Amino acid sequence: xxxxSQRLLALAQQVPSGSRVADIGTDHALIPCYLASRGIxxxxxxxxxxxxPLIAANHTVQLSGMSQYISIRxxxxxxxxxxxxxDVVIIAGMGGDTIREILDQAPxxxxxxxxxxxxxxxxxxxxxxxxxxxxxxxxxxxxIQEEGRIYEIIVAEKGASPVLHExxxxxxxxxxxxxxxxxxxxxxxxxxxxxxxxKRLAKSTGKEARRKQLQLAKRIEEIKELIEWLSVAKP
Ligand SMILES: C[S@@+](CC[C@H](N)C(=O)[O-])C[C@H]1O[C@@H](n2cnc3c(N)ncnc32)[C@H](O)[C@@H]1O
Numbered sequence: 001x002x003x004x005s006q007r008l009l010a011l012a013q014q015v016p017s018g019s020r021v022a023d024i025g026t027d028h029a030l031i032p033c034y035l036a037s038r039g040i041x042x043x044x045x046x047x048x049x050x051x052x053p054l055i056a057a058n059h060t061v062q063l064s065g066m067s068q069y070i071s072i073r074x075x076x077x078x079x080x081x082x083x084x085x086x087d088v089v090i091i092a093g094m095g096g097d098t099i100r101e102i103l104d105q106a107p108x109x110x111x112x113x114x115x116x117x118x119x120x121x122x123x124x125x126x127x128x129x130x131x132x133x134x135x136x137x138x139x140x141x142x143x144i145q146e147e148g149r150i151y152e153i154i155v156a157e158k159g160a161s162p163v164l165h166e167x168x169x170x171x172x173x174x175x176x177x178x179x180x181x182x183x184x185x186x187x188x189x190x191x192x193x194x195x196x197x198x199k200r201l202a203k204s205t206g207k208e209a210r211r212k213q214l215q216l217a218k219r220i221e222e223i224k225e226l227i228e229w230l231s232v233a234k235p
């Protein structure tokens with residue numbers, strides 16, 4: 001039986017049984033093969049932009065014996081999909097900006113999609129912002145730690161979202177609300193990189209640098225306040 005990492009498993013577990021799934025940036029097609037071999041999905045499209053991953057994907061599919069349920073396609077983002085082919089779209093292991101671009105490029109495909117399962121490597125702020133602006137509402141969020149790295153998972157469905165303030169866009173409304181234990185590590189890392197930028201800005205004398213410095217200092221304070229709130233135990 002095919003074994004997949006804890007991160008990929010956490011993504012696969014968000015797929016409702018019986019869904020038609022598209023895995024964008026499928027690489028080795030581990031998610032499609034897992035979903036098909038476990039009987040979770042009998043139609044999975046794995047899309048990738050590059051030749052190497054496509055060769056690897058076809059190889060995994062062949063080895064899994066699931067080729068009648070999986071279609072591996074070459075192309076950019078959602079472009080190789082026809083509207084109505086997938087009701088769940090997974091986009092994992094890419095930067096938030098790339099995920100946002102992919103989602104922006106094919107409104108006619110997304111029209112028919114019911115669930116998005118997203119795992120941005122960076123810039124989850126941009127992903128949440130896109131969801132909020134485009135008629136999607138976050139249904140679930142999680143953070144997975146694997147081999148010393150932290151991965152955010154965002155699951156969204158169609159529907160009106162409550163207004164998300166800056167901290168919620170950055171750190172996730174549900175992750176904050178549930179005081180996710182791994183959130184603190186992400187926020188502390190952000191503070192360190194913001195403090196670094198503030199230090200560098202302090203060396204320049206320009207007005208713009210000063211304005212940016214004050215803006216970042218305010219942001220650091222906001223994150224620290226949120227950390228303080230998170231560190232109070234849940235009632
Ligand atoms: C880091 S791998 C992630 C693989 C897998 N989704 C995972 O989470 O383990 C990113 C994959 O996305 C593919 N990719 C990057 N941009 C893409 C795009 N615009 N459309 C389709 N695939 C893309 C790359 O070729 C690569 O195979």
